[in-house]
Amino acid sequence: MTYTGLPASVEAIRRVREDPHRLGHRAHGPEEPVAGAGHGETGPARKRIIVGYGFWIYLLSDIVLFSCFFAAFAVLRGATAGGPTISQIVDIPRVAIETTALLLSSYTCMLSFAATNARSRLWTQIFLLITGFLGLVFVLLELQEFIELAARGITPQVSGMLTSFFGLVGLHGLHVTLGGLWLATMLAQVQVKGFRPEIVHRLICFNLFWHALDIVWIGIFTIVYLLGSLT
Amino acid sequence: MLGKLDLSAIPLSQPIPLITSFVVILIAVAVLILITAKGWWPYLWHEWITSVDHKRIGVMYCLLGVVMLIRGFADAIMMRTHQALAIDAPGYLPPEHYDQVFTAHGTIMILFGAMPLVLGFMNFLVPLQLGVRDVAFPTFNSVGFWLTASGALLVNVSLFVGEFARTGWLPYPPLSETTYTPGVGVDYYLWAVQISGVGTLITGINIVTTVLKMRCPGMSFLRMPVFCWTALASCMLIVATFPILSATLAMLTLDRYLGWHYFTNTAGGNPMMFVNLVWAWGHPEVYILVLPAFGIFSEIFSTFSGKPLFGYRSMVAATLFICIVSMMVWLHHFFTMGAGPAVNTFFGISSSIIAVGTGVKIYNWIFTMYGGRVRFEVPMLWSMGFIFTFIIGGLTGVLLAIPPADFVTHNSMFLVAHFHNVIIGGVVFGIFAGLEFWFPKAFGFRLHEGWGKVAFWFAFIGFWVTFTPLYVLGLLGMTRRLQHINIEAWRPWLYISVIGVGILILGVISQVMQLVVSIRDRETLRDVTGDPWDGRSLEWATPSPPPFFNFAVMPNVEGEEAYWGIKLRAVETQQLSPEPKYEPIHMPVNSPVGFFTAFFTTVFGFAMVWYIWWLASVALVAAFVGFVVFAWRDIHEFEVPIEQVASVDRARRAAREALLEKLTRQEVLP
Numbered sequence: 030m031t032y033t034g035l036p037a038s039v040e041a042i043r044r045v046r047e048d049p050h051r052l053g054h055r056a057h058g059p060e061e062p063v064a065g066a067g068h069g070e071t072g073p074a075r076k077r078i079i080v081g082y083g084f085w086i087y088l089l090s091d092i093v094l095f096s097c098f099f100a101a102f103a104v105l106r107g108a109t110a111g112g113p114t115i116s117q118i119v120d121i122p123r124v125a126i127e128t129t130a131l132l133l134s135s136y137t138c139m140l141s142f143a144a145t146n147a148r149s150r151l152w153t154q155i156f157l158l159i160t161g162f163l164g165l166v167f168v169l170l171e172l173q174e175f176i177e178l179a180a181r182g183i184t185p186q187v188s189g190m191l192t193s194f195f196g197l198v199g200l201h202g203l204h205v206t207l208g209g210l211w212l213a214t215m216l217a218q219v220q221v222k223g224f225r226p227e228i229v230h231r232l233i234c235f236n237l238f239w240h241a242l243d244i245v246w247i248g249i250f251t252i253v254y255l256l257g258s259l260t
Numbered sequence: 261m262l263g264k265l266d267l268s269a270i271p272l273s274q275p276i277p278l279i280t281s282f283v284v285i286l287i288a289v290a291v292l293i294l295i296t297a298k299g300w301w302p303y304l305w306h307e308w309i310t311s312v313d314h315k316r317i318g319v320m321y322c323l324l325g326v327v328m329l330i331r332g333f334a335d336a337i338m339m340r341t342h343q344a345l346a347i348d349a350p351g352y353l354p355p356e357h358y359d360q361v362f363t364a365h366g367t368i369m370i371l372f373g374a375m376p377l378v379l380g381f382m383n384f385l386v387p388l389q390l391g392v393r394d395v396a397f398p399t400f401n402s403v404g405f406w407l408t409a410s411g412a413l414l415v416n417v418s419l420f421v422g423e424f425a426r427t428g429w430l431p432y433p434p435l436s437e438t439t440y441t442p443g444v445g446v447d448y449y450l451w452a453v454q455i456s457g458v459g460t461l462i463t464g465i466n467i468v469t470t471v472l473k474m475r476c477p478g479m480s481f482l483r484m485p486v487f488c489w490t491a492l493a494s495c496m497l498i499v500a501t502f503p504i505l506s507a508t509l510a511m512l513t514l515d516r517y518l519g520w521h522y523f524t525n526t527a528g529g530n531p532m533m534f535v536n537l538v539w540a541w542g543h544p545e546v547y548i549l550v551l552p553a554f555g556i557f558s559e560i561f562s563t564f565s566g567k568p569l570f571g572y573r574s575m576v577a578a579t580l581f582i583c584i585v586s587m588m589v590w591l592h593h594f595f596t597m598g599a600g601p602a603v604n605t606f607f608g609i610s611s612s613i614i615a616v617g618t619g620v621k622i623y624n625w626i627f628t629m630y631g632g633r634v635r636f637e638v639p640m641l642w643s644m645g646f647i648f649t650f651i652i653g654g655l656t657g658v659l660l661a662i663p664p665a666d667f668v669t670h671n672s673m674f675l676v677a678h679f680h681n682v683i684i685g686g687v688v689f690g691i692f693a694g695l696e697f698w699f700p701k702a703f704g705f706r707l708h709e710g711w712g713k714v715a716f717w718f719a720f721i722g723f724w725v726t727f728t729p730l731y732v733l734g735l736l737g738m739t740r741r742l743q744h745i746n747i748e749a750w751r752p753w754l755y756i757s758v759i760g761v762g763i764l765i766l767g768v769i770s771q772v773m774q775l776v777v778s779i780r781d782r783e784t785l786r787d788v789t790g791d792p793w794d795g796r797s798l799e800w801a802t803p804s805p806p807p808f809f810n811f812a813v814m815p816n817v818e819g820e821e822a823y824w825g826i827k828l829r830a831v832e833t834q835q836l837s838p839e840p841k842y843e844p845i846h847m848p849v850n851s852p853v854g855f856f857t858a859f860f861t862t863v864f865g866f867a868m869v870w871y872i873w874w875l876a877s878v879a880l881v882a883a884f885v886g887f888v889v890f891a892w893r894d895i896h897e898f899e900v901p902i903e904q905v906a907s908v909d910r911a912r913r914a915a916r917e918a919l920l921e922k923l924t925r926q927e928v929l930p
């Protein structure tokens with residue numbers, strides 16, 4: 030087993046680059062499997078891999094959660110019960126700003142992680158702060174949208190369609206809000222504790238979480254807002 | 261201040277729940293007093309409540325499950341006797357109470373009885389069988405367990421503060437909406453199941469990660485014991501489907517609390533959406549339960565036949581096949597919805613196809629016994645009883661899976677008989693077989709064999725006497741969940757069923773006796789070798805009970821049936837492998853975070869049930885603060901010194917030397 034001291038995931042990527050035709054099949058190939066990645070017969074993975082892997086699995090379950098709310102929206106989309114239709118409530122300009130904010134925040138989030146890898150506390154913090162700020166913009170805009178709709182009497186209590194609309198968009202908003210709380214905690218932890226291994230692991234997880242929310246939002250933006258505005 | 265909660269929530273006018281709650285509270289207080297008087301709190305707190313040891317957590321899961329099985333059994337006795345007494349007569353349970361009993365029975369048996377037991381087995385066994393020292397996330401493991409316990413507690417609180425749901429174990433709307441069920445019963449259900457569901461999801465993620473990323477050196481996938489495969493499949497189903505349950509319950513919660521319209525029958529809500537969603541979880545759920553039971557049986561059949569499992573690879577393939585197909589059959593629970601012949605045909609066929617995977621397994625087990633030296637010890641009895649029982653249950657399942665036939669049998673007693681046939685014959689027999697099999701591993705002494713056999717025969721016969729009449733009743737047209745009966749022709753069958761319950765009660769008593777007798781005779785039943793059954797997988801390589809770090813040195817696996825290989829080599833060479841070089845071990849430190857989280861979620865759930873908003877907010881904030889405090893700690897692991905590791909392992913090796921001598925003398929091994 031060649032151990033180069035790199036994180037196993039980086040090591041794995043290096044191997045793949047050098048041997049592009051055996052993607053992901055280390056264990057059966059002539060080469061030895063990557064130690065510390067938990068592959069094949071190499072024994073348990075390292076903590077960093079385990080944490081990231083477990084969090085991926087959590088994210089998959091979260092995606093399933095969202096897909097139920099997507100499914101509910103698909104089922105109830107036409108159930109307006111005499112109330113407004115979806116095309117009457119979507120406000121594309123605002124959602125465009127929201128989307129931009131969220132996508133940018135994903136970018137800055139990634140930058141913060143690059144800074145983490147370079148072990149720069151200052152830049153990690155700065156980019157995390159920007160990420161949090163953009164997230165806040167997103168949540169506030171969404172809140173504004175909900176409040177304005179409510180002021181027009183458009184609430185989840187009106188129809189099945191509105192229920193599923195507020196449910197899906199609200200669930201995502203709730204995730205972003207909780208992500209913000211987590212982000213604030215991470216800011217404090219990085220400040221006080223620095224880049225201890227467990228803090229870095231949490232930063233990895235936070236990154237994954239934040240990007241996953243972005244992907245879900247792309248789905249919401251397309252299916253709820255863009256397709257909604259067409260009808 | 262107290263929301264909807266006032267004195268009228270205590271069922272002062274209903275003697276049955278009142279007396280039951282009184283007895284329960286009395287027992288609880290007595291236990292607490294006993295613990296305090298004996299000064300056991302520090303021990304309990306340090307060794308169990310805050311423990312992050314997967315074995316301890318596994319044992320606590322099983323304990324919770326067993327207690328809840330007994331609670332659910334009490335409900336079952338009430339239902340069977342009530343129906344027998346309610347033929348052209350009032351019976352003794354008023355409708356609103358009878359409805360709570362069958363709802364509580366189903367909920368408790370599946371979610372708080374069988375689930376914790378199955379999760380307990382996975383927790384206890386998976387790291388041991390994989391040759392590692394713990395699961396991937398030990399502290400989260402503790403959180404997961406305590407959340408399940410929190411849900412169980414809420415269900416039981418509903419017995420004496422308020423009421424439980426009257427909607428059936430899957431609260432179908434519109435009945436479960438506020439319009440038709442305004443009380444707190446459904447809310448208790450929602451929060452209890454929601455909280456424990458999160459716990460289950462955590463455990464599922466944990467086990468999946470453990471199996472995929474934490475196997476000892478040499479333990480490639482196709483060398484894992486079948487139980488690990490089934491645990492993996494079951495937990496993948498948990499990860500894939502428990503979020504569906506969470507989502508569905510959240511939607512119903514929003515309907516009930518905020519007047520939304522997911523499932524209402526007004527304003528565009530869609531009740532059938534609930535039914536679809538809940539069964540998209542519900543059917544995989546039955547396989548979440550039964551797959552690990554299949555794993556238990558696989559281990560037992562090969563151990564007690566003294567042979568490797570027949571068709572190991574086909575067993576793995578069948579497990580994964582069932583895992584996937586089980587997510588494509590949910591509609592068979594409501595063929596009568598009227599989705600049309602094409603849809604019903606699809607789901608009818610996909611449901612029947614599951615029987616193919618199961619059939620492969622059944623043949624593999626039978627061929628494992630074929631030509632082996634079968635030892636008819638208690639775990640083996642349960643396993644053979646399972647084969648017989650489960651085949652019948654599977655066959656009636658295939659009958660139900662034929663849509664036109666199901667239009668007649670749907671929601672009849674035939675259906676009730678079917679699912680008890682598979683769940684008792686499969687899951688519960690599996691649990692009892694497993695408890696019998698691994699009890700010595702967990703506690704260091706075997707269970708008394710005589711009482712075990714008696715318990716098996718009572719349970720086996722009792723099961724058939726109780727449930728065969730239900731098949732007949734179903735075909736005679738009796739629907740499920742009847743509080744009052746006025747058809748004379750059903751009388752004899754209902755009576756026979758009560759006799760069966762009587763036999764089952766004897767079975768339960770025998771099991772309690774078995775436990776008592778075994779504890780009394782523990783010195784004679786002591787398992788000194790760590791390998792009481794001549795086992796084949798790595799958990800038998802550890803002493804009984806295993807040290808908290810499981811393995812002094814991580815095993816190096818060189819083939820299938822890891823421990824069997826080691827044993828054969830030892831017998832051949834007449835010696836153990838040379839003493840390894842010991843190193844200090846790092847183990848995770850205990851943590852009270854699981855207990856505190858569960859405390860706050862219990863308070864939160866209770867507050868939500870009774871609309872005590874301020875308390876709910878306080879509990880939420882407290883839970884969050886608790887988590888941050890936990891995340892702030894600096895010490896995650898402690899070191900086990902070499903001397904301790906070495907002394908534990910030398911003791912184990914001494915016991916193994918003795919075992920080796922015995923094995924050679926008896927020529928147990930070829």
Ligand code: HEM
Pocket residue numbers: 546547549550592593594611612614615618654655657658660661662666669670671675678679682683686687
């Ligand atoms: C060959 C395999 C099986 C088939 C084809 C099958 C088929 C069915 C069908 C068609 C129904 C719905 C009947 C109705 O509502 O009218 C049903 C209900 C049920 N089955 Fe099975 N089943 C099989 C195995 C199992 C197993 C292994 C379990 C549990 C471990 C199980 C547990 C249940 C439960 C709990 C219900 C009813 C729940 C309720 O309505 O409350 N089944 N089964």
Ligand SMILES: [Cu+2]
Pocket residue numbers: 542543546589590592593
């Ligand atoms: Cu099913």
